[in-house]
Amino acid sequence: MLEKKAAELGFAAIGIARADAAPLTAERLRRWIADGCHGDMIWMEDTAERRGSPRALWPEVRSVISLGMSYAPAADPLALAARPDVGRISVYAQGADYHDVVKKALKALARWLVEEAGCELKVFVDTAPVMEKPLAEAAGLGWQGKHTNLVSRRDGSWLFLGAVYTTLDLGEELTADGPHRVHCGSCTACLDACPTGAFPAPFRLDARRCISYLTIEHKGPIPHEFREAIGNRIYGCDDCLAVCPWNRFADTARAHRAFLPRAELTVPSLKGLLELDDATFRQVFAGSPIKRIGRGRMVRNAAIAAGNSGRPDLLPAVERLRDDEDPVVAEAAAWAADRLRTASASA
Known part of the structure; x- marks a missing residue:
């Protein structure tokens, strides 16, 4: 039973x-x-x-x-x-x-x-x-x-x-x-x-x-x-x-069935993630376990992924984060920007 x-x-x-x-x-x-x-x-x-x-x-x-x-x-x-x-x-x-x-x-x-x-x-x-x-x-x-x-x-x-x-x-x-x-x-x-x-x-x-x-x-x-x-x-x-x-x-x-993947979470664009503000973060990740880490940790993670990407087209979005009010995000963005500039120069 x-x-x-x-x-x-x-x-x-x-x-x-x-x-x-x-x-x-x-x-x-x-x-x-x-x-x-x-x-x-x-x-x-x-x-x-x-x-x-x-x-x-x-x-x-x-x-x-x-x-x-x-x-x-x-x-x-x-x-x-x-x-x-x-x-x-x-x-x-x-x-x-x-x-x-x-x-x-x-x-x-x-x-x-x-x-x-x-x-x-x-x-x-x-x-x-x-x-x-x-x-x-x-x-x-x-x-x-x-x-x-x-x-x-x-x-x-x-x-x-x-x-x-x-x-x-x-x-x-x-x-x-x-x-x-x-x-x-x-x-x-x-x-x-x-x-x-x-x-x-x-x-x-x-x-x-x-x-x-x-x-x-x-x-x-x-x-x-x-x-x-x-x-x-x-x-x-x-x-x-x-x-x-x-x-x-x-x-x-x-x-x-509740755990079937949401379309917006299966292949999320790094560029879009780098541009998240707090309100958009909460909207995108409503009903997801991801919401508990907050916008700061998500954007920090996205910045590190961008730094590993070797894609110069992500550099403008990363550069904008160097002055982010969250110092952890700003530090990750500075690291990523340096990596992307180095990758661009090598290319």
């Missing part, structure tokens, strides 16, 4: 685990933070104790229902790598904001479960201090690959995760095979694909070197050592996910 209801609400995957099913999570998180791999994401450090286990967040929880919603792309996520005139936006952000879509479905499932079983529960997406990937692995949805993201045999690397914590003891409904086995074998495709060397070892990510972190979470100037490697990526990076061989089995027909 639970699986059927979840499918009706748009979830492609569901599994159940006991609240204590991922006992190594807290220690692994502690070591990761101690090494500084979380970068500027101070909230990871501030919430580490509650994040380490479900019962640290809510002592009454007995079972965790882990759910996945597919956003498997029909197009090749790497197709725009050779298009210097456009920006590349991560697949997950080209449609509706997954926080809203997943949270709405989780709440609907929760209401149904309360009516059916009369329990207490809480629902979470990734804005809450929840380690959803280890829990999803424990519930049998997939395994954390060498790139640290969840990999599913049915949905590849393309699942948005959510969790329902409940006081119900769902032991009799636990996933038959228990925690999912790791099926990466000797493959290192995801590690080899990373442009900035963000994986110091398999199953370990240093966010400070990750393009997704640098273009989304990082608020200041992007370190110069990573700028050329960013290429034309302006929001996130799909490289380590896109090359995973398990994506051959991902059925795009299982993707939730």
